[in-house]
Amino acid sequence: MIIIKVGGGKTINWDFIAEDVVYLQKKERVIIVHGASQTRDEIAKKLKTPTKIITSPTGISSVYTDKNAIDVFLMIYPGLVNKKIVAKLQSYGINAVGLSGIDGLLWTGKRKKAVYSKEGNKIKLITNNMTGKVDKVNINLINLLLENKYIPVISPPAMDEEKQIINTDNDWATAVMAGALKIKSMVVLFEAPGLLREFGDESSLVKTVDKNKLDQDMSFAQGRMKKKILGAKEAFRLGLKTMYWSDGRIKHPIIEAINGRGTIIS
Amino acid sequence: MIIIKVGGGKTINWDFIAEDVVYLQKKERVIIVHGASQTRDEIAKKLKTPTKIITSPTGISSVYTDKNAIDVFLMIYPGLVNKKIVAKLQSYGINAVGLSGIDGLLWTGKRKKAVYSKEGNKIKLITNNMTGKVDKVNINLINLLLENKYIPVISPPAMDEEKQIINTDNDWATAVMAGALKIKSMVVLFEAPGLLREFGDESSLVKTVDKNKLDQDMSFAQGRMKKKILGAKEAFRLGLKTMYWSDGRIKHPIIEAINGRGTIIS
Numbered sequence: 001m002i003i004i005k006v007g008g009g010k011t012i013n014w015d016f017i018a019e020d021v022v023y024l025q026k027k028e029r030v031i032i033v034h035g036a037s038q039t040r041d042e043i044a045k046k047l048k049t050p051t052k053i054i055t056s057p058t059g060i061s062s063v064y065t066d067k068n069a070i071d072v073f074l075m076i077y078p079g080l081v082n083k084k085i086v087a088k089l090q091s092y093g094i095n096a097v098g099l100s101g102i103d104g105l106l107w108t109g110k111r112k113k114a115v116y117s118k119e120g121n122k123i124k125l126i127t128n129n130m131t132g133k134v135d136k137v138n139i140n141l142i143n144l145l146l147e148n149k150y151i152p153v154i155s156p157p158a159m160d161e162e163k164q165i166i167n168t169d170n171d172w173a174t175a176v177m178a179g180a181l182k183i184k185s186m187v188v189l190f191e192a193p194g195l196l197r198e199f200g201d202e203s204s205l206v207k208t209v210d211k212n213k214l215d216q217d218m219s220f221a222q223g224r225m226k227k228k229i230l231g232a233k234e235a236f237r238l239g240l241k242t243m244y245w246s247d248g249r250i251k252h253p254i255i256e257a258i259n260g261r262g263t264i265i266s
Numbered sequence: 267m268i269i270i271k272v273g274g275g276k277t278i279n280w281d282f283i284a285e286d287v288v289y290l291q292k293k294e295r296v297i298i299v300h301g302a303s304q305t306r307d308e309i310a311k312k313l314k315t316p317t318k319i320i321t322s323p324t325g326i327s328s329v330y331t332d333k334n335a336i337d338v339f340l341m342i343y344p345g346l347v348n349k350k351i352v353a354k355l356q357s358y359g360i361n362a363v364g365l366s367g368i369d370g371l372l373w374t375g376k377r378k379k380a381v382y383s384k385e386g387n388k389i390k391l392i393t394n395n396m397t398g399k400v401d402k403v404n405i406n407l408i409n410l411l412l413e414n415k416y417i418p419v420i421s422p423p424a425m426d427e428e429k430q431i432i433n434t435d436n437d438w439a440t441a442v443m444a445g446a447l448k449i450k451s452m453v454v455l456f457e458a459p460g461l462l463r464e465f466g467d468e469s470s471l472v473k474t475v476d477k478n479k480l481d482q483d484m485s486f487a488q489g490r491m492k493k494k495i496l497g498a499k500e501a502f503r504l505g506l507k508t509m510y511w512s513d514g515r516i517k518h519p520i521i522e523a524i525n526g527r528g529t530i531i532s
Contacts, residue, residue, distance in 0.1 A: 043341070046313055068524070071346055075309070079345015080337055083423075083431070086368050091429035097369045097407070098344070104363045104416055132288050141363070141416070148410055150370055157349075163357035165349070 001146070001183050003028040004254060005174045007190035008035025012248040014085060017189070020254035021151070025094065029146045031181075032089075032096075032153045033174045036081035040209040043080075044072045054117035054126065060226055064117070065130045067166040070157070073167055077155040078102075086153050097150045101134065101158035102165060104141040107173050109134040111160040127223060132166040134158050134173035137180040171231025179238025186240060187257045188228070189248030194262030195225075209265040211236045211243075242266040267295040267412070267449050270520060271440045273303025273456035278514040280351060284358040285454070285481035286520035287417070291360065295412045297447075298355075298362075298419045299440045303329075310338045320383035320392065326492055328382070331396045332432040336423065339433055343421040344368075352419050363416045367400065367424035368431060370407040373439050377426040387456075391448040398432040400424050400439035403446040437497025445504025452506060453493070454524045455514030460528030461491075477502045477509075477530040496529060508532040 002024070006012055024030055041051045049072060052064040063074065078100035089096035101107030111132040117124045145152050154177075158168040171188075178186055197204035197220055209218065214236075218229050232243055246262025247253060256262070268290070272278055290296055299423060307317045318330040344366035355362035367373030377398040383390045408512065411418050420443075424434040437454075444452055463470035463486055478496055480499050486497055512528025513519060522528070 043313075047309075048312075074346045075341035076345065076347045078349050079342065080340045083344050083366055083368050085341045086366075087425065087431050090368065090371060090425060095370055098366070100352075100354065100364070101347055102349050102364070104361060105356060140414070144410065144414055148406070150407070158351065159356060161354065165353050229441065 001031070001181060003031045003033060003174060003178050003183055005033045005171070005185045005186060005188045006035065006248055008037035008039065008081070009191040009248070010038045010058060011191050012189065013250070013253070014088045015073060016251050016253050017248065018089050018094060020252055021089065021094055022092055024254060029144065030151055031146070031177075032085075032151065033170065033177070034081065034085055034153065034155055035170050036077045036155065039081050040076040042078055043076055044069070047072060049124070057116055057118050057123055061224065062169070062227070063167060064126065064130055067130065070130050070165050070167065073157055074165070077157065082153060082155045089151065089153065095150050096153045097145055098153045099141070101154070101156050101168065101173065104138050105159060106138045106141055106154065107134045107156070107168065107177070108136045109158055109160060109163065109166065109168060111162070111166050111192065130164065130166050132158065132160050132168055134168050134176050135237065137177045139180050142177075142181065169227055169231065171228050175231045175235035175238065175240070178235050178240050182239060184239070184241040185244070186235060186242075187244045187246065187254050189253050189257065191247075191249060193247045194245045204261050207260070208237035209263060211265050214265070261263070267447060268296070269297045269299060269440060269444055269449055269452045271299045271437070271452060271454045272301065272514055274303035274305065274347070275457040276291050276304045277457050278455065279516070279519070280354045282517050282519050283514065284355050284360060286518055287355065287360055288358050290520060291417065292334070296417055297321050297408065297412070297443075298351075298417065299436065300347065300351055300421055301436050302343045305347050306338060306342040310335070310344055313338060320381070323382055323384050323389055327490065328397065328435070328493070329433060330392065332340050332394055333396065336396050336431050336433065339423055340431070343423065347418060355417065355419065357473070362419045363411055364421070365407070365418045367420070367422050367434065367439065370404050371425060371492065372404045372407055372420065373400045373422070373424035373434065373443070374402045375424055375426060375432065375434060376430050377428070377430065377432050384490065396430065398424065398426050398434055400434050400442050403443045405446045408443075408447065435493055435497065438500060441497045441501035441504065441506070444506050448505060450505070450507040451510070452501060452508075453510045453512065453520050455512055455519050455523065457515060458514075459513045460511045467513045472529050473526070475529060477531050480531070
């Protein structure tokens with residue numbers, strides 16, 4: 001069983017991904033998790049409720065998600081983007097079923113009732129942020145679909161313990177899901193050739209990273225990449241053996257990733 | 267097994283529906299189908315692509331659905347509205363799983379490649395309308411969920427034979443699904459006490475209709491109600507025994523419907 005986690009950038013090529021999944025699903029069970037951040041940001045702007053980013057005192061940035069932002073989130077992640085991906089995969093004969101973390105309580109966790117945000121030199125307390133970390137996965141629903149030849153195509157949001165909808169970090173949730181399903185390999189596709197030592201410089205690709213030295217080896221990571229590293233650490237802590245970070249824009253993105261074209265963390 | 271089909275009006279009370287489903291699911295398997303037209307129209311307007319209605323030469327009105335309208339449709343039906351309903355049901359302990367007609371090819375049909383629209387005295391041919399009638403249902407996916415104690419919460423769109431996303435009449439699709447699942451009873455909830463002889467006059471409620479006389483008894487129906495009648499006829503043709511049309515705004519909407527508070531067609 002393998003998880004393919006795909007970023008929410010618009011230059012990701014889902015035809016290429018679908019072609020690889022057609023091949024891959026003959027050999028093993030495949031679960032797809034995706035983001036939708038770029039489309040979300042575009043529609044949020046059109047709806048005049050632009051996405052707001054907050055940065056924690058330790059420098060981790062995340063989306064500030066009030067109830068309006070949850071509405072836009074629901075429109076785009078399990079709505080527009082998930083269904084377009086499912087339709088695309090179906091057009092390749094892949095029997096995809098889209099699920100959000102809400103469906104069948106697939107992803108649940110605790111809402112962070114207090115979040116600190118650094119604004120210039122000030123630190124602000126935010127209490128209405130509808131975000132949280134996934135700590136529990138309904139693996140029965142996933143296994144039910146897989147056993148019956150359906151390919152789950154999963155996106156956030158998740159639910160908290162009070163049955164409220166919460167935005168959640170996708171890399172972390174995917175890590176927890178991989179752990180719950182005892183998955184050994186995960187392919188992470190985004191709009192870059194892999195982990196880059198210099199942001200934007202494709203020649204600075206890091207080919208291999210020791211999973212036990214993620215913090216040291218990735219001390220240069222910035223912004224959202226920091227969250228990917230937190231997710232990766234959690235996935236390895238829960239039993240993952242190999243993670244492939246690679247390019248979601250190229251032909252054969254999954255096969256190339258597994259063949260080591262991007263970054264291998266193990 | 268029973269289907270609860272709920273309209274897309276914003277005064278529908280999903281708390282009341284959830285309370286009845288908690289009770290109902292102890293006795294039989296429940297499938298929910300919902301619309302989202304009012305929210306779709308609101309968001310379409312905000313996105314500056316307002317919903318366009320076309321009327322066929324025979325007087326049946328429907329939504330003109332180009333590719334932009336499909337995008338808004340995906341945002342609202344399987345996105346915002348489906349997930350809010352699923353979350354609401356989950357908050358009542360109902361293990362709901364949201365599905366669109368795309369997921370697992372749940373609802374498939376033929377796209378109408380040519381549609382005629384009456385505009386004043388002119389009749390116009392439209393060829394880019396992404397709509398069609400559902401003629402096939404993946405009952406395996408529904409049964410798989412039901413057998414494992416999940417409640418499917420289903421919304422359009424559907425897929426055509428070329429694996430394109432199509433808008434589809436919800437009443438017709440629900441009828442075809444009921445037939446495929448050999449369902450005998452269907453509750454249809456909307457924002458009126460039942461079938462009204464005079465539009466808007468709640469005292470003109472029709473208490474019973476003979477399923478074999480739908481055309482005669484409902485000759486007074488107008489606009490969207492005509493499509494509900496087409497859906498009802500198809501459902502009965504495929505084996506349905508009783509259909510309850512009733513109020514989705516009142517306490518115990520499902521129980522009241524079955525007790526005959528609205529219109530019983532049988």
